[in-house]
Amino acid sequence: MPHKIALNFEDGVTRFLDCLDGEKIADAAYRRGVNIPLDCREGACGACKSHLEAGRVRMEDYVEDALSAEEEAAGMILTCKSTPLSDCVVRILSASTACFSRPQEALPVRIAALRPVSDSGFVLSVEGESLAALDFLPGQYATLTVPGTAEQRAYSFSSLVDRAANRVEFLIRRVPGGLMSGYLAERARVGDALQLSGPKGGFYLRPVVRPLLFLAGGTGLAPFLAMLELLRGRGDTQPVHLILGVNREADLVAEARLQAFAAALPAFTYTTCLATPEAPHPRTGFVHAFITPEHLHGGDVDVYLCGPPPMVTAVERTLDGLGTRPAGLYYEKFLASH
Ligand SMILES: Cc1cc2nc3c(=O)[nH]c(=O)nc-3n(C[C@H](O)[C@H](O)[C@H](O)COP(=O)(O)OP(=O)(O)OC[C@H]3O[C@@H](n4cnc5c(N)ncnc54)[C@H](O)[C@@H]3O)c2cc1C
Ligand code: FES
Structure with missing residues (x-):
């Protein structure tokens, strides 16, 4: 019926x-x-x-x-x-x-630049005239075809579209034995053709009406880089704190970009932490361990979190444990390919 x-x-x-x-x-x-x-x-x-x-x-x-x-x-x-x-x-x-505009399917793009960041990942920049009409909300993602296959992988936009060059960036972790990771590490060349479909997803920056807390695990940093670009462009003044957790020092791949955001956005601060206990870093442990009541502004805060599913679960439990319910809580889980 x-x-x-x-x-x-x-x-x-x-x-x-x-x-x-x-x-x-x-x-x-x-x-x-x-x-x-x-x-x-x-x-x-x-x-x-x-x-x-x-x-x-x-x-x-x-x-x-x-x-x-x-x-x-x-x-x-x-x-x-x-x-x-x-x-x-x-x-x-x-x-x-x-929700009232359809994601665009199979936009033809080509690799404009591919920069390995240590041994742990890549910054992939793609360009194409087809991107002139692409609009997305920072935080959303696209799917990219793995060249030579019919497989697609999801990647959050890690920049806004550079309208002068019709270019956009992704921050991609190297997954040992992974299909896209293998392609990027071994075969990818500037000029290679890919197809991009998007934008997709309900994880995006809502209107900024209170302080923000961004929590990122590994390449879960990607959507926050796009959000910070937007905030910088608007000259936003709300306090924003980012906690970025990675496994190893070598995975702190975007620190220069974070420093540049901190210099341009006076209300932006960030903390990094390393999961490995013996790491030579001032903070070792997982992201959730570094959330303090100060970051939660008595609940008058919008919390955004992005990373692997166990991190998202651990952060939710920590927020419950701190007894402060944030005004807004939005998350994206970087699930493995399905
Ligand atoms: C909404 C969304 C957004 C995403 N955004 C990003 C992003 O911005 N940057 C990014 O790097 N990734 C992101 N991912 C993950 C990405 O889509 C792929 O799953 C990942 O890059 C692995 O693809 P691959 O082809 O290299 O490996 P695959 O061929 O898919 O996997 C090979 C093997 O590794 C395992 N595996 C896959 N992914 C992981 C993982 N993350 N950790 C541990 N083992 C894994 C698989 O189970 C499999 O056994 C996102 C995922 C989702 C759902
Ligand atoms: S679209 Fe429903 S679980 Fe993926």
Whole structure:
């Protein structure tokens, strides 16, 4: 039986849909041109996570990293896996403005520069006339095809689009044995053709109305670099603190860029920490260990976190433990490819 779905967006906009018999909520939204955050469509990435405010759904199998048991108990659903069993009200964790334009598919781009950063990763810069029409919110990501294969990998934009050169950057960690990592390390050449699809995802910088705390694990720094570029361009004055955690000293790949942001944005400060206990660094331990009450401004703070799933979970637990509920909490998990 068809059911009515009300989609409530973060910015107060509501959109109504008819969901056909047996149709998933995400498919119904796409059929009507409402591009709610979506990536794998297989219950593996968590991009489509939303809050079921009223009604009942049947959810097919999904991966626990995409939706934890606690999140499900709190009423969260994956819209790509949920078929309504009644009329429903679903809160989409994104603003309507981010959902009413379709991501662009398979834009032709070429490698403009590829810079290895120590042995742990790469800064990949791609360019192409097709990027002239690309618009994204800092924090969102694109998928890139691995040349010579039909495989795609997700990467957060680590810069805004340089409009003069139609160029954009990604910060990519080298994963031993990884398909994209292997291509970048061994075969990639300036001028190689790739396809870029995006923008995707509901992780992006909301209107900045209070202090910000950015928490990054490894290349989870990438979306924050794009956000900081935007803040610098606007001359934003809200306090911003970033805690960046990496495994080894060699992984502190973007410190020069962070120093440049700190010089240009008087209210921006950052802390780095290394996971390895014996590392020669003033702070060893995981990101969550360096969050202090001072960073939380008594709860009047928007917290953004991005990194591997265990980091996201550890930070959520730490925030619970500190007993301060931030006004806003947004995260992106860098899940392995699915
Ligand atoms: C929304 C989103 C945004 C992302 N943004 C970025 C980004 O900005 N920068 C970035 O470097 N990565 C990012 N990732 C991860 C990225 O999409 C790939 O998963 C990663 O680069 C590995 O791809 P690969 O082809 O090199 O390895 P694959 O061929 O996919 O993997 C090879 C092997 O390594 C394992 N593996 C894959 N990824 C990891 C990992 N991260 N840690 C440990 N083992 C792993 C796999 O399980 C597999 O066994 C993002 C992921 C998501 C979902
Ligand atoms: S799009 Fe639903 S879990 Fe990936």
